[in-house]
Amino acid sequence: MTDPWxxxxxALDAYAVVAPRDSRFRPAACGHCHTAEELAALAGPVESVPGRLLAAVAYRSPGHWSDPTALLRRLAPRLMRAVVAGGQGVGAGSLGTRFRQADWPRWPEPERVALLTLWRTWFDLTVRHDPAPVPVDEVLDLVATATGGLAPWLDRWPAAGHPVADRRLAELLDGWVVHDRADALRLGHGGEYLAGSELFTWLNGLDPARLTPDQRYALALLDADRP
Known part of the structure; x- marks a missing residue:
């Protein structure tokens, strides 16, 4: 299969196949936030869950639900379809935080393998191909937060000379290095993943020729400002 889409x-289909679809699942939640009808919808067919309830699963903290891990495992294929398509109300960083909080590496092997394959496929497509429905910084917000590592994803970036990948890198670093402080980068739902030090180390190992003049200048200022 050569077409990236x-x-x-x-990858989305393969993940949906292995995700749990227990028809006996009955979620409970804060009664002030969700009606009995909404909880019944969350317990019903995954394909029929309204988009605003999907977004609530990504946005609300685990303490809001009686069994947040089971709820996330059940709805994650649709959540991933939504965020891959451009969000549809589902925040990438928020969803990355929920995956991390649900300790996805301890999920059954078919699920975690399919999920990691999906993330890798999505990231590689975003970096290498046009159009990209989701900006690469949002993709990284989800996958780096969920996996607890930014550098391994940046290491997947193609070598210099790939036109789309070079442009994507320039766009990403304009945001993270020129307009913000690279060493202060925070990812995840509440900025709980402190990724700045990891980014700064990765940037210092990057061929300077891959940086624009503005990016090299911003990085030099940052380097001089560090103890």
Missing amino acids: QRLGA
Whole structure:
């Protein structure tokens, strides 16, 4: 399968196949925030859950739900389809935080393998191909937060000379280095993942020729300001 969009679609489908679909699942939540009808919708067919309830699962803290991990595992395929398509009300960083809080590496092997494959496929497509429905910084917000590591994803970036990947890198670093402080980068729902030190180390190992003059200048200022 050579078409990147087909590969992404296949990865989404493969993840949906292995995700739990227990029809006996009955979620409970804060009665002030959700009606009995909404909880019944969350317990019903995954495909029929309204988009605003999907977004609530990504946005609300785990303490809001009686069994947040079971709820996330059940709805994660649809949540990933929503965020891959451009969000549809589902925040990438928020969803990354929920995956981390749900300790996805301890999920059954078929689920975690399919999920990691999906994340890798999505990231690689975003970096290498046009159009990209989701900006690469948002993709990284989800996958780096969920996996607890930014550098391994940045290391997947193609070598210099790939036109789309070079442009994506320039766009990413304009935001993270020129307009913000690279060493203060925070990812996740509440900025709980402190990724700045990791980013700064990665940047210092990057070929300076891959940086624009503005990026090199901003990084030099940052380097001089560090103890």
